[in-house]
Amino acid sequence: MSEIAQQLALRRRIAAWSDRQQKPASAQAEQFRDLLEGRRIGNAQLSGLNNIAQSASSFEEVKSFARHQGEKAERAGRFEVQEYWAAIEKALVGLEEEAW
Secondary structure (H helix, E strand, C coil), X not given: CXXXXXXXXXXXXXXXXXXXXXXXXXXXXHHCHHHHHCCCCCHHHHHHHHHHHHHCCCHHHHHHHHHHHHHHHHHCCCHHHHHHHHHHHHHHHXXXXXXX
């Protein structure tokens, strides 16, 4: 198989995998809708997650960010927000396992 054909096949597989992840991601967003719409999880935190997800060199960096955000929320007594970040970290662990 040529290199171009391999690249196209890989892109198709990644797109199919991404499509499969849409349903659980939507369900998680729905579960935490009140936190997201009520701004208890702010744009800065979500932007931070997006930035680290795009720039991190490993899953561990992204999981560490989520863990840190959860720890900060717990210290502040914001347990519903801590639950959100724990769910994000759990989802990241699942994605990491699937990626490997």
